[in-house]
Amino acid sequence: MTDIVAGRVASTPVAARRVRSRVGFSWIVPALYIFFLLVPIYWLLNMSFKTTNEILGSFSLWPREFTFANYAKIVSDPVWYNGYLNSILYATLNTVISVSAALPAAYAFSRYRFLGDKHLFFWLLTNRMAPPAIFALPFFQLYSSVGLFDTHIAVALAHCLFNIPLAVWILEGFMSGVPKEIDETAYVDGYSFQRFFFKIFIPLIAGGIGVAAFFCFMFSWVELLLAKTLTSVDARPIASVMTRTISISGYELGVLAAAGALTIIPGAIVIYFVRNYIAKGFALGRV
């Protein structure tokens, strides 16, 4: 008996057993994690291809009556597709404004020492800590009185409140990764500041700009409260359209699900392009 056991142990090298046990169980935790992450997204897609009756009437793991009608409604109804266009427009506007304003600010924070620079930098960050809700009322009052209410630029500017600090924070990290001697070498070579900044510096931190732009776009895209408060018809964001259509003709759950599925797409596209840089941003401890 003991001989057999000993022989079996000897014929199975310890290392091989370890490898097998790792292969055996280690996939379970990530698989469960991904499963639970994907379930809501799957369910959203699942619903978006069903009719409202099927959604309300029965429990089905996949659409029994597969339909594109929900999507068709969104691309044909101006209220729906304008919601998308409005959101894309102000999010893009905000991204452009935030990043262009943050570039010089981040350069100053990364390259110069000035009175109160560290306090100012921290104060910028605290803007991100404040919930946007507390700014909704002042923005509404202010924008109404200067005639900016219900315009794309109003939402874009309001979102700058938290996106510029974020962009400054991200860009400062990337800029500080470029040695100051690069700037000086350029000046010694005869570059003016502008020429250096656009020809040498911007390409060097292109990844950082991509990451900053991504986050600005995403935060502007998902922000609901300010966007909803500052608009009514002309610049109404998609999220707002989604919350208001519920009551028109009962629950249009299928259309709502399709709209939800579509809101994921811009983020997925942008993240595909900046995925490598985001890893770098994490490495710099800034994202």
Added chain:
Amino acid sequence: MDAGTAAHRRGFRRLTGIAMTLELRNVTKRVEAETHIADVSLTLARGSLNVLLGPTLSGKTTLLRLMAGLDVPTQGQVLVNGQDVTDVPVQKRSVAMVYQQFINFPNFTVFENIASPLRVAGVASAEIDRRVRDAAALMRLDRFLERYPLELSGGQQQRTALARAVVKRAELLLLDEPLANLDYKLREELREELPKLFVEIGAITVYATAEPSDALLLGGNTATLSEGRITQFGKTVDVYRRPNDKATADVFSDPPMNFIAARITGGKAHLPGGTSLPARGPLAGLPDGEITLGFRANHLYLRAPGPDAVPVTATVAVTEITGSESFVHVMHEGSRWVALAHGIHELNPGAPVELYLDPNRVFVFGRDGRLMAAPAIAAAA
């Protein structure tokens, strides 16, 4: 007038410019309450190779930045050819600079890196091509012109930076410890090439380094820098042989110079611990009083070098063996000395050791630290 002619004109003026000089006049640089450079006056002539020798934090980099125009002095003036350029920005000066770190533009190819100053100056592209290829050939970068700097080895990256500095044909070439980050072999190799290169350029070259051996190898002039002050400026060998004061001697010795306080009475130098040196060589004819003796590590012997040598007893602290040489660190009456001996010497830490001092080879400094007497040239080396 096309760009090529403009560049040609500039080149012409450079060549005909008579006795081009760079002068620092009482330059002081303070950052907040800290003085980085204190009252430096220095005149450098065209075609000269000047070594700025000083330990870390002595102000070498700050001084180079002031010369370049990257920093503006708190007080004092910088003059080029007698004209005050203190407030002229670096872009408008004729300067090239190489850093200790390998600084190139990572998004440019090696060719474009070298061409960068010429592109900004608006030189015609045919001439850019010719000059870049010349500089690249000089720095043996011909094969790497289409690569990006980060695809090169450290040595090649620094060659690229050097080539960019060379191609500009600036009047002032500043090198801030350009070899410090290279490994030993590359450093040796480049250190031999660089002096030839400097001669070829014909600019005012300033080479900052912390290593006395660099200064001796490069030759030219040396300015020793200690705590933000120029302690001495002169021909390198002269500074080495006759340092003005203790600070200079210390900076220009590797390992640092050994010092011992002594008192001259009755024609003899009495050392703490009861030993005394006969008044030979530099010690001859000194008035009675307190002095400091300084001697380099290679003049502290494990075996008596001659009849005048006097034994002193010290305690071994540690022995560093490099192979052909041993650095023996000892403690003598509270001061730390280093002796350089040929061959391998295995001495146990804590053990007493007998060392020899040769009165013919000591530097004598007064109480104020000024040099009173130096060894004869034959004995100083």
